[in-house]
Amino acid sequence: MAIAMPQAERAPNRDRLALVLGIAAAVLLLIALLLMNRLESRYAFLTLGAFVLVSAFFLTLTYPKRPYIAFIFPAVVIYTMFVIFPAGAAFRYSLYNWTGLGPATDFIGAGNYSEILRDPQFRDALWNNVQLFLAIFVIQNAIGLPIALALDTKLRGHEFYRSALFLPVIVSLVATAYIWQIILGPNIGMLNPLLVDLGHPEWQRDWLADTFLTFKLIWIVQAWQHIGVPIVIYLAGLQSVPTDLKDSARVDGGNSWQVFRGVTFPMLAPAFTIITITTFIAMFRAFDIPYVLGGPGGAPDGTTDVLSLVIYREAFGLGGIVGSQYRQGYAVAAGVVMFAFLIVAVSIQAIILRRREVAM
Amino acid sequence: MEDQRNHRISRRHLLESAGVAAGIGLASQITPASAAPQSTTPFFQRNQESTKLTFWGQFPELLDPFKAVMADFNAAHPEIEVEVEMTTNDQYKTKIQSALNVGSGPDLYMVPAQPEMNNYVNAGALVDVTDSVDLSQVIDVAKDAVTIDGKVWASPSGRYTVGICYHRNLFEEAGVTEEPTTWEEFRAVMQQLLDAGITPYSIAAKDGSLTYFNYIGLASSVLGTEGFEQVLSGEKKLTDPDMVAVVQEMRDWVPFYQQNFLGTPYAEAKALFATGKTAMMDCGSADLSGYYEIDPDAQLGFFYWPAADADHSQVTNTGMSVMYGINPAIDESKMNAAITFLNWVATPEGAQSMNRNIKLLPVVEGVEPEGDPILTEMVNSPLDIPVWYERWPTLNIGTVWTTDGNSAFDTDTPPDEFAAKLQASVDEQLANAPVATPAS
Numbered sequence: 118m119a120i121a122m123p124q125a126e127r128a129p130n131r132d133r134l135a136l137v138l139g140i141a142a143a144v145l146l147l148i149a150l151l152l153m154n155r156l157e158s159r160y161a162f163l164t165l166g167a168f169v170l171v172s173a174f175f176l177t178l179t180y181p182k183r184p185y186i187a188f189i190f191p192a193v194v195i196y197t198m199f200v201i202f203p204a205g206a207a208f209r210y211s212l213y214n215w216t217g218l219g220p221a222t223d224f225i226g227a228g229n230y231s232e233i234l235r236d237p238q239f240r241d242a243l244w245n246n247v248q249l250f251l252a253i254f255v256i257q258n259a260i261g262l263p264i265a266l267a268l269d270t271k272l273r274g275h276e277f278y279r280s281a282l283f284l285p286v287i288v289s290l291v292a293t294a295y296i297w298q299i300i301l302g303p304n305i306g307m308l309n310p311l312l313v314d315l316g317h318p319e320w321q322r323d324w325l326a327d328t329f330l331t332f333k334l335i336w337i338v339q340a341w342q343h344i345g346v347p348i349v350i351y352l353a354g355l356q357s358v359p360t361d362l363k364d365s366a367r368v369d370g371g372n373s374w375q376v377f378r379g380v381t382f383p384m385l386a387p388a389f390t391i392i393t394i395t396t397f398i399a400m401f402r403a404f405d406i407p408y409v410l411g412g413p414g415g416a417p418d419g420t421t422d423v424l425s426l427v428i429y430r431e432a433f434g435l436g437g438i439v440g441s442q443y444r445q446g447y448a449v450a451a452g453v454v455m456f457a458f459l460i461v462a463v464s465i466q467a468i469i470l471r472r473r474e475v476a477m
Numbered sequence: 478m479e480d481q482r483n484h485r486i487s488r489r490h491l492l493e494s495a496g497v498a499a500g501i502g503l504a505s506q507i508t509p510a511s512a513a514p515q516s517t518t519p520f521f522q523r524n525q526e527s528t529k530l531t532f533w534g535q536f537p538e539l540l541d542p543f544k545a546v547m548a549d550f551n552a553a554h555p556e557i558e559v560e561v562e563m564t565t566n567d568q569y570k571t572k573i574q575s576a577l578n579v580g581s582g583p584d585l586y587m588v589p590a591q592p593e594m595n596n597y598v599n600a601g602a603l604v605d606v607t608d609s610v611d612l613s614q615v616i617d618v619a620k621d622a623v624t625i626d627g628k629v630w631a632s633p634s635g636r637y638t639v640g641i642c643y644h645r646n647l648f649e650e651a652g653v654t655e656e657p658t659t660w661e662e663f664r665a666v667m668q669q670l671l672d673a674g675i676t677p678y679s680i681a682a683k684d685g686s687l688t689y690f691n692y693i694g695l696a697s698s699v700l701g702t703e704g705f706e707q708v709l710s711g712e713k714k715l716t717d718p719d720m721v722a723v724v725q726e727m728r729d730w731v732p733f734y735q736q737n738f739l740g741t742p743y744a745e746a747k748a749l750f751a752t753g754k755t756a757m758m759d760c761g762s763a764d765l766s767g768y769y770e771i772d773p774d775a776q777l778g779f780f781y782w783p784a785a786d787a788d789h790s791q792v793t794n795t796g797m798s799v800m801y802g803i804n805p806a807i808d809e810s811k812m813n814a815a816i817t818f819l820n821w822v823a824t825p826e827g828a829q830s831m832n833r834n835i836k837l838l839p840v841v842e843g844v845e846p847e848g849d850p851i852l853t854e855m856v857n858s859p860l861d862i863p864v865w866y867e868r869w870p871t872l873n874i875g876t877v878w879t880t881d882g883n884s885a886f887d888t889d890t891p892p893d894e895f896a897a898k899l900q901a902s903v904d905e906q907l908a909n910a911p912v913a914t915p916a917s
Binding site: 156158217219220302303323325326327413415416417419422433435442443 | 567570571574577578579580593596597599600601602682683684685735736737738739740741742745748749872873875876879880881882883884
């Protein structure tokens with residue numbers, strides 16, 4: 118005679134089984150990905166098949182009590198397959214002396230990392246990225262914010278100015294860089310002949326080969342290309358400042374500067390946070406403009422070198438003209454270091470800026 | 478009750494769908510390898526069928542010329558067809574490596590020159606053809622280029638040679654009647670051109686490409702074959718006084734380069750020469766067709782890198798541009814056809830076809846290049862030394878020129894400081910020599 122198990126006892130058993138199946142599914146997915154990584158495609162697909170079956174039982178058991186799991190499950194699997202696992206695999210490759218061809222077999226542990234820490238080109242490039250960020254940060258706040266304030270006053274033709282200022286943002290970065298190369302180029306450039314026509318031939322320069330000037334010009338080009346973003350974000354922030362707050366400040370006798378300082382600016386704190394963090398990430402990922410204007414070697418004499426260029430050079434060489442060594446293991450390690458640096462730096466920024474938002 | 482029914486239906490659906498998906502996945506993989514579709518044609522008939530090989534290369538601009546080469550091969554071997562697929566130079570490496578890494582890709586592919594070829598050999602991405610390909614008619618420099626540790630890994634079929642090209646009409650305009658043979662004569666010619674209002678020399682320092690070729694050309698003329706071997710073995714240093722003199726010589730040429738040469742990239746320097754705005758430029762055999770395309774009436778001349786003095790020899794630098802290798806993942810039934818192709822390109826007939834269609838310098842003994850007499854002049858160089866990036870110890874010299882090249886021309890820095898950077902690059906390479914060392 119079958120003894121019917123009470124409903125209350127069956128539920129914990131089902132939860133336990135679901136938990137076991139969930140863990141099994143995760144393990145199977147991991148094994149399948151590892152097999153794929155080792156090019157064992159037949160076994161990888163077999164394991165994936167098993168993963169699908171186990172996942173189906175897992176979702177069937179969890180669906181009645183926790184239906185949301187079935188909805189997030191596909192996204193988690195896809196994210197694991199295409200982001201988390203490749204990131205992990207990249208970390209693994211960073212521990213090898215690997216050219217990018219064939220299996221990575223020459224395990225060197227933290228060798229690439231210790232070399233990166235001692236590598237002057239990496240250090241110099243990192244410092245250049247810091248300078249680039251600081252320059253753009255200053256430019257976008259010193260120029261972008263006043264422009265946003267001006268546009269917010271709905272001056273005549275403000276929609277045209279807004280579009281015109283945002284236009285460089287939607288132009289491809291490579292195209293932007295080539296436009297500026299045509300302006301600054303030593304033989305085909307327009308700037309030097311213009312200076313001659315303006316009566317200042319003594320101002321002519323080899324703009325793209327000056328160890329002091331070239332990187333500063335890259336700041337300007339990068340700022341020109343990027344400034345539309347902070348303008349639009351600040352403008353959106355300004356438009357969300359309640360007019361009654363500003364009006365009451367004015368009624369209390371505040372002048373324009375006092376209203377801006379005491380009401381508008383604090384209300385822009387969230388916009389400031391977003392702009393600062395996105396600019397930081399963008400400037401540490403800068404590649405196209407330094408590549409075109411400074412070349413793959415960060416000319417002149419490495420003064421325009423940035424982290425992305427170092428990673429590119431190590432992974433793919435110098436573009437095949439003069440030959441060079443390919444070290445994808447080292448390049449991946451540099452990418453991991455850059456990623457870790459960005460995570461830490463952005464987290465610190467986010468914490469500080471959020472506190473500032475609350476304080477304001 | 479309604480809720481429960483809905484749950485039951487959903488769970489069943491979920492389970493059914495997943496079961497079907499998993500079942501299909503499993504079924505498709507459980508099929509044994511032996512059950513893979515196979516030709517039902519009897520073996521004796523299959524041998525007479527045409528074999529189709531696939532070939533990947535990195536010159537999309539040369540797709541039609543390569544197809545013409547394959548057509549010539551097909552005329553000689555009607556039972557074999559070779560299908561050509563080209564990918565742009567910057568994407569080729571990623572594409573071929575990804576394919577080779579997963580055991581797929583073409584039957585034949587364009588192999589990079591040494592020392593990068595070492596990576597392909599070490600990764601097992603090339604078939605050893607030592608016993609199956611006959612390179613007896615191939616010139617030594619090309620044989621060396623495909624030989625690693627005594628084994629042959631590819632079939633060479635084209636090379637390029639670098640020296641100096643010039644516009645004959647501009648030389649005539651300046652009253653220059655003789656091609657210079659020594660550095661001193663060369664400086665005199667450049668002065669003569671400058672006096673006539675002609676910019677003597679086009680160079681690209683921004684990406685280090687042409688300054689680098691200039692350096693290896695002049696340095697090769699000082700070193701000769703023996704000296705170059707000594708640099709490769711570490712016996713001779715690039716900081717020796719005669720090698721520092723090469724950097725100094727390039728500095729002495731600065732008044733003759735185009736204005737703002739430090740900021741000039743490769744393409745711009747080429748454009749200046751191609752349009753006749755400068756009289757001379759570093760020039761390889763592969764560049765000629767481009768110059769004639771820009772100006773079909775161009776009156777180009779060519780001379781070897783001038784020697785340091787009358788005691789040294791003039792020189793050219795040669796590199797390998799097309800080498801055919803076999804992918805180890807090739808279907809076994811196609812292996813004979815692939816070997817036949819590799820043998821054909823190493824014959825006078827194959828070399829002639831490569832030269833005629835792709836304008837590369839032939840690598841087979843006795844085969845004279847067709848067309849431009851400059852090509853004949855190039856193959857008759859009195860002394861030919863490999864381009865330095867095809868040798869492991871000197872691989873990264875170009876990187877120094879690219880990342881630090883301005884300091885070579887900085888008059889505040891002594892030339893031996895720059896020479897020390899070049900030597901440091903050689904020392905580092907020698908300290909990190911790969912397991913398989915290229916033949917030199």
